[in-house]
Amino acid sequence: MNEAPVITFDRVTRAFGDVTALDGLSLSVKVGTVTALLGANGAGKTTAVRVVTGALRPSNGFVRVFGVDPRADGESVRRRCGVVSARPGLYDRLTGRDNLEYAAQLYGLGSHAPVEDAAARFGIVHALDQRVGGYSTGMKTRLALSRAVLHDPELLLLDEPTAGLDPESARAVLSLIDEMATGGKSVLLCTHLLLEAEGLADEVIILSEGREIVSGSPEELTHRYWQGSRIVIDAEDRSSLDVIRDFEGVVGFELNGHAIVQLDDLSRVPDLVVWLTSKGVRLTRVDPRVPTLEDMYFAAYRERPT
Amino acid sequence: MKSRTLIIAKNDLRQLQRSRDFWIPMLFMAGLFFVLIPTFLLLVISRIGDIHVVQQISSTLQVLPPAARHAIEARCTTPTSCTSYALAVYLFAPLAIVVPLTISSAVGANAVVGERERGSGEFLAHSPASEREIYMGKLIASLLPGYFTTLAGFGVYAIIVNLIVGPQVGGWFFPTGEWWVLMFWIVPPFIAMALSLVLRVSARVKSAAAAQQSSGLITLPLILLAYGQSTGTLFGAKSAGWIVGGVAWLAALYGLARASHALARERLLGVDTEP
Secondary structure (H helix, E strand, O other): OOOOOOEEEEEEEEEEOOEEEEEEEEEEEOOOOEEEEEOOOOOOHHHHHHHHHOOOOOOEEEEEEOOEOOOOOHHHHHHOEEEEOOOOOOOOOOEHHHHHHHHHHHOOOHHHOOHHHHHHHOOOHHHOOOEHHHOOHHHHHHHHHHHHHOOOOOEEEEEOOOOOOOHHHHHHHHHHHHHHHHOOOEEEEEEOOHHHHOOOOOEEEEEEOOEEEEEEOHHHHHHHHOOOEEEEEEEOOHHHHHHHHHOOOEEEEEEEOEEEEEEOOHHHHHHHHHHHHHOOOOEEEEEEEOOOHHHHHHHHHHOOOO | OOOHHHHHHHHHHHHHHOOHHHHHHHHHHHHHHHHHHHHHHHHHHHHOOOHHHHHHHHHHHHHOOHHHHHHHHHHOOOHHHHHHHHHHHHHOOOHHHHHHHHHHHHHHHHHHHHHHHHOHHHHHHHOOOOHHHHHHHHHHHHHHHHHHHHHHHHHHHHHHHHHHHHHHOOOOOOOOHHHHHHHHHHHHHHHHHHHHHHHHHHHHOOOHHHHHHHHHHHHHHHHHHHHHHHHHHHHOOHHHHHHHHHHHHHHHHHHHHHHHOOOOHHHHHOOOOOO
């Protein structure tokens, strides 16, 4: 496997008038990985995708995609990328087939483009000869996905691909990501829906105001922001949970309706339960908590430099 | 592999073809200018009972330039036939410019901003097509509907005037040499000139409505100029048409070359192009 990164950003800046969308962003996306670009609206995710394909020129900084500068050799970069934007960007007056054939021709696939196969992959083949204007939002996204994979891209750029989708269509998107990654393709997934990236991302990059706050694998982030073990504990009388502070091994305690307890070692949980029972606390819930991407996101977000 | 310019043009033309709300008014306009108004006027002149009125109109033909007057006198023998001939050859000529400019400007105004409003500009911006290919595709797709509507209208107009006026002037007489020059040498560069301005507007404005309004304002003076030049071509010396067309071609090529730089990829995304 080629170990050179598929995308390299080095101190990339892009401003729109007074607004700085990317502010010295550096990142690297390895071949065959799923990289999640997380951030609130306006964090710079869409701008980053646009810079990757050369659709936008950075104001400053160094960009390499497949080892070439998309500003200088944009055509070769774009030919190897598949992009799904937040808006499907389809031609409503044309049929689904027309839309796919147009894309196939632009990407130089000729008349033997796998239009039917691409549509079948996302369950949209039955509607190929209908006008796109009559499609539901989910159908449009499925068609946009079909269009993005039609030319078998090496790099898939997904910008909020599940925005406004029904669960079934959202699942189709996530399956595509999984499938692409399994097939050795690289995926850059931009989202503010953290659940979307959960379990899929090999690398996570959290953006805020065009800057990277933190990056790493989910395991690294867990290690960095989730030291110790956390348990959710609830009781019939929540005020009685206050005694937990006195238990040996408690390194963190937060009472927010239920209690979130951080222990230095998860093996203390049985002792904690026995101890609380002996104190007359009538427990209703003891739930060891595995950190989610959302937990890490907010932990990193809280600690971001201002 | 097909040229991406043609692929983009074909896609835009296909969308136009499926936009009845666009092409029905355009066809109506062409029909009005090339068929209904000429047919009505020429029939009225040919069938009018009051010979005095026709003689009055015929006498006004004396104010035409000598070249035009000689051409009329060479073909006609009666006041009615002279008037009909003059109307067929000289009165409707400028319409051959108005129709294509109006149609092409309407299509061109929507060419770039329409992509942006639909969101398909994002797709196009991420596609392998170069900025020049996108621009040329948009140019062709904007130029062809107006020009071919005009050519078709011209053909129908030729048949109508020959059928109505021909019997009075000794047979089929239209198109005259000046009309060939007008249709194939003068009209195309004027459309191209208008589009070089309209496509720039379309790439810069925020909405399709603004593009339509701005392009209307921009092309109006051009329509008036074209109107004057085409009339002068028909009335003037034989070389006038070639000269007017030549100048128009130079201006059009200059305008198109400049406009091609206006369609930066970032315009398709609707963002400021200045970093």
